[in-house]
Amino acid sequence: xxxxxxxxxxxxxxxxxxxxxxxxxxxxxxxxxxxxxxxxxxxxxxxxxxxxxxxxxxxxxxxxxxxxxxxxxxxxxxxxxxxxxxxxxxxxxxxxxxxxxxxxxxxxxxxxxxxxxxxxxxxxxxxxxxxxxxxxxxxxxxxxxxxxxxxxxxxxxxxxxxxxxxxxxxxxxxxxxxxxxxxxxxxxxxxxxxxxxxxxxxxxxxxxxxxxxxxxxxxxxxxxxxxxxxxxxxxxxxxxxxxxxxxxxxxxxxxxxxxxxxxxxxxxxxxxxxxxxxxx
Amino acid sequence: xxxxxxxxxxxxxxxxxxxxxxxxxxxxxxxxxxxxxxxxxxxxxxxxxxxxxxxxxxxxxxxxxxxxxxxxxxxxxxxxxxxxxxxxxxxxxxxxxxxxxxxxxxxxxxxxxxxxxxxxxxxxxxxxxxxxxxxxxxxxxxxxxxxxxxxxxxxxxxxxxxxxxxxxxxxxxxxxxxxxxxxxxxxxxxxxxxxxxxxxxxxxxxxxxxxxxxxxxxxxxxxxxxxxxxxxxxxxxxxxxxxxxxxxxxxxxxxxxxxxxxxxxxxxxxxxxxxxxxxxxxxxxxxxxxxxxxxxxxxxxxxxxxxxxxxxxxxxx
Numbered sequence: 001x002x003x004x005x006x007x008x009x010x011x012x013x014x015x016x017x018x019x020x021x022x023x024x025x026x027x028x029x030x031x032x033x034x035x036x037x038x039x040x041x042x043x044x045x046x047x048x049x050x051x052x053x054x055x056x057x058x059x060x061x062x063x064x065x066x067x068x069x070x071x072x073x074x075x076x077x078x079x080x081x082x083x084x085x086x087x088x089x090x091x092x093x094x095x096x097x098x099x100x101x102x103x104x105x106x107x108x109x110x111x112x113x114x115x116x117x118x119x120x121x122x123x124x125x126x127x128x129x130x131x132x133x134x135x136x137x138x139x140x141x142x143x144x145x146x147x148x149x150x151x152x153x154x155x156x157x158x159x160x161x162x163x164x165x166x167x168x169x170x171x172x173x174x175x176x177x178x179x180x181x182x183x184x185x186x187x188x189x190x191x192x193x194x195x196x197x198x199x200x201x202x203x204x205x206x207x208x209x210x211x212x213x214x215x216x217x218x219x220x221x222x223x224x225x226x227x228x229x230x231x232x233x234x235x236x237x238x239x240x241x242x243x244x245x246x247x248x249x250x251x252x253x254x255x256x257x258x259x260x261x262x263x264x265x266x267x268x269x270x271x272x273x274x275x276x277x278x279x280x
Numbered sequence: 281x282x283x284x285x286x287x288x289x290x291x292x293x294x295x296x297x298x299x300x301x302x303x304x305x306x307x308x309x310x311x312x313x314x315x316x317x318x319x320x321x322x323x324x325x326x327x328x329x330x331x332x333x334x335x336x337x338x339x340x341x342x343x344x345x346x347x348x349x350x351x352x353x354x355x356x357x358x359x360x361x362x363x364x365x366x367x368x369x370x371x372x373x374x375x376x377x378x379x380x381x382x383x384x385x386x387x388x389x390x391x392x393x394x395x396x397x398x399x400x401x402x403x404x405x406x407x408x409x410x411x412x413x414x415x416x417x418x419x420x421x422x423x424x425x426x427x428x429x430x431x432x433x434x435x436x437x438x439x440x441x442x443x444x445x446x447x448x449x450x451x452x453x454x455x456x457x458x459x460x461x462x463x464x465x466x467x468x469x470x471x472x473x474x475x476x477x478x479x480x481x482x483x484x485x486x487x488x489x490x491x492x493x494x495x496x497x498x499x500x501x502x503x504x505x506x507x508x509x510x511x512x513x514x515x516x517x518x519x520x521x522x523x524x525x526x527x528x529x530x531x532x533x534x535x536x537x538x539x540x541x542x543x544x545x546x547x548x549x550x551x552x553x554x555x556x557x558x559x560x561x562x563x564x565x566x567x568x569x570x571x572x573x574x575x576x577x578x579x580x581x582x583x584x585x586x587x588x589x590x591x592x593x594x595x596x597x
Contacts, residue, residue, distance in 0.1 A: 017396070021407060024393060028411050028472065031425045034436055038428070047434055092318045099315035101595045109589070111316065116588045118327045120581045122529040124550050125574035126326075128557045128567045129333035132344070152326035155319050160588060163595040184311035213418035215532045220558060230420040234536055237427070244428055251424045258416035263409060269416075270480060 032255065039248040046245050061249040071250070073225070074232040081146050081228060082211040088151040089207040090200050093158035098188055100159065101166040102174065119156035123216050131220050141223035149221065150211040158203045165199030166192070202268040205261055212257055229254055331574070338567035345561035358564040368569070371540075371547040374459055375528060378466075378548060383523040386467045387516070390474030395504070397475075398482050408479075415472040423536035426465035427452065430537075458538045458546040465533050470526070474519055481515040482508070521584040525577050549573055 037053075038046055039061050045052040065071050099105070100112065130149070131140070139145040173195065177187045193200070218228045227235075233250045236243070262269065338359070341352045362368050397408060414422065429436045432450030442448055451457045485508065493507045531550040534540060540547040540555065549569055557566025578585075 017399075017401070021396060024389075024396075025407060025410050028414055028468065030436075031429055031468065032413055032417075035425050035428065049434070049439065051436055051439055092322070095315045096319035099312035100592065103312040105312050105316075109593070111320065112589050112592045113585070114328070115319065115323065116592065117578070117585050118323045120525065120577060120585060121327060121331060122550070122570075122573050122577050124529060124531065124553050125334055125570040126330040127334075127554070128337055128563055128570055129330040131557070132333075132337075132563070133330065148322070148326060152322045155322065159319060160592060163592055167595045184315075188315070209416050213416075213420070215418070215420050215535075216554075219535075230418055233424065234420055237424070237536065242431075244431075244434065247424060248428065251421045254421045255417050258418065258421075259413060262412055262416045266409065266412065270476065 032259070035248050035255070036252050038244065039252045041245070043245060046248075061245045062253075065246050065249045065253075068246075070227070070232050074227050074229045075253070077143060077222075077226055078212060078229040081143055081150065082208050084143075084147045085150040085154060085211040086204050086207045088147070089154050089158045090204050092151075093155050093203060094162050094193065094196065094200060095188065096155070096159045097162035097166055098192055101163050102171075115156050115159055118152075119160070123153065127216065127220055130217075134221055140221055141226050143226050145221055146218060146226070146228070149217050150214055153217075154207045154210045158207060161206075162196065162199050162203055165196045165202075169195050198268060201265070205265055205269060209258055209261060334567045334570050334574075337563050338571050340564050340567075342563040343561045344563050354564070358568045362565050362568045362572075367544055367547060368549070368552060370544050371549050371552045374546060375530070375548045375550075378459060378463060378530060379524055379527040381460075382463045382466045382470075382527045383520065385463070386471040386474050386523060387519065389467065389471045390478050390519075393471075393475040394478035394482055397479055412472045412476060414469055415476065417469065419469060419532035420536055422465055422469045423533045426461065426468070427537055430461050452538050453542055455542050455545040458542060462530075462533050462537050462546055465537065466527065466530065469533075470523065474523065477519050478512070478515060481512055485511055518584060518587065521581055525581045525584070528577055528580065529573055 034051075037055075040057045040059070041052065041055050042058050042060070045055040096115070100108075100115075105111065134140045134145050169192065173191065174187060177191050178184075182190070213230065214228075215230045215234070218231050219234070222228060222231060229250075233247070233254060236247055236250065339353060339355060341354045341357070343349055393411065397404065428434075430451035432438065432448065432453065435451070437451065438448040449457060451461045489507050489511065490503060493503045498506070529550045530548055531554065534546060534548055534551045535554070538546040540551050550573060553566050553569035553573060555566075556562045556569060560566075
């Protein structure tokens with residue numbers, strides 16, 4: 001009797017477990033699915049009070065979005081900025097992380113404190129003066145100002161993360177190269193960079209996504225010709241009648257890199273993302 | 281070959297002559313400074329200098345759309361104006377409500393998920409991948425997604441609300457629901473990260489105390505509350521701080537979803553600072569709010585900064 005009871009209890013438990021699981025997955029996945037499916041719908045199927053689940057797929061929304069002159073350019077801007085930011089952060093971030101992990105330099109605690117707290121400063125606190133400088137120097141509406149801003153803002157986290165990866169490279173490797181007559185920079189470029197490739201991959205992904213997603217700096221520092229994707233999309237709303245077909249198509253395009261990356265590179269990411277928050 | 285002494289002691293420890301020649305010690309010891317220079321320089325110019333300048337701006341009467349108007353030093357006047365402004369007070373209240381609710385809810389949801397996934401079941405990895413999907417998505421995209429879902433006419437939320445027998449709402453235009461709606465979007469966007477951190481921490485927990493409690497006859501719930509939760513306290517503290525810090529400066533979601541409205545009911549300090557600076561052209565007041573946010577965030581995150589610094593110091597070999 002008790003055995004049967006226990007079996008029953010177990011079944012009830014697993015039913016409840018899967019029910020809860022499905023609710024959670026639904027909450028996190030449904031909105032994405034909803035946006036993506038709407039972007040493939042024809043007009044009749046978008047503006048209905050009851051969600052349409054079976055519909056003829058159409059690419060007309062994407063076609064229309066790409067015909068907007070602004071959109072293609074902003075996509076290009078976003079890509080150029082994000083790629084440049086990623087390259088800068090990867091190289092200089094690794095360089096700084098290497099210096100921080102291999103030497104106890106003078107003023108070490110101040111250096112590390114200033115790098116780490118730079119990551120915590122809210123961007124909004126820099127923005128008033130940042131905008132003033134940029135407009136004085138005539139840098140507003142250039143891509144380079146955005147690249148430097150994103151790089152400076154993304155570097156601290158990358159340095160911190162890469163330091164964790166350098167720790168795993170044995171000191172013997174440095175020593176061997178030094179004895180063979182390598183200079184420090186040569187050692188770094190030729191030996192260290194290849195050996196922390198996984199760390200660099202994680203840093204690259206996070207920097208790319210950070211720059212791709214970033215909104216506040218881009219909103220303030222760009223004008224007509226250099227707007228990035230999030231800025232252009234944000235301007236698309238705010239009219240009386242919201243064009244949800246176009247917006248869902250744009251949102252999907254904005255989401256795609258993040259979703260692809262979180263599927264393909266999840267293993268790399270987990271360590272990078274949780275750096276600092278998980279001790280272990 | 282015997283192990284070499286660490287480089288930081290290179291100048292003080294006696295080496296063999298042969299090795300000394302090869303390490304070129306004096307000249308090359310500038311290397312770490314050159315390596316750090318680009319990052320430190322970049323941060324100094326692009327982060328610290330503007331920060332100090334914002335502090336300076338907060339004492340000025342400065343409307344940047346009127347270049348002919350003289351810029352005047354007004355001392356603490358901007359501070360007094362901002363702190364006695366009822367919109368700022370409302371924004372601060374909203375921000376604190378948003379910060380606390382959003383942080384606590386995302387931690388509760390993240391913890392519940394971490395506990396569920398700490399068990400093995402078929403399809404676990406697929407479910408994890410699905411649940412983590414929102415984590416990397418742009419806040420702008422998340423805001424637009426929820427904008428669409430909360431749409432009064434065509435939104436998916438209203439459909440489900442209707443199914444459950446409640447009346448439809450214009451969520452984002454309703455003073456009661458605007459801020460909670462933004463919270464939902466924030467939790468959707470950030471709970472996966474909380475889950476990921478707590479899940480990885482759970483995997484890294486020492487198994488001995490849990491085993492011991494099980495052998496002593498503890499029930500699942502007892503083990504959870506008396507053994508696992510106390511062991512996770514450091515992780516909770518860090519994730520709590522990260523979330524508080526991020527929610528205190530919420531901007532993107534507000535900008536896209538509600539624009540601070542209706543009637544300031546979802547105004548937050550971050551958004552108000554932007555509005556003052558870039559919509560009212562009032563550099564002084566915008567900077568005051570910016571500085572206020574800066575100090576609040578620094579106070580919140582001080583423990584986190586110190587922890588990270590210690591971890592970084594441990595990385596030295």
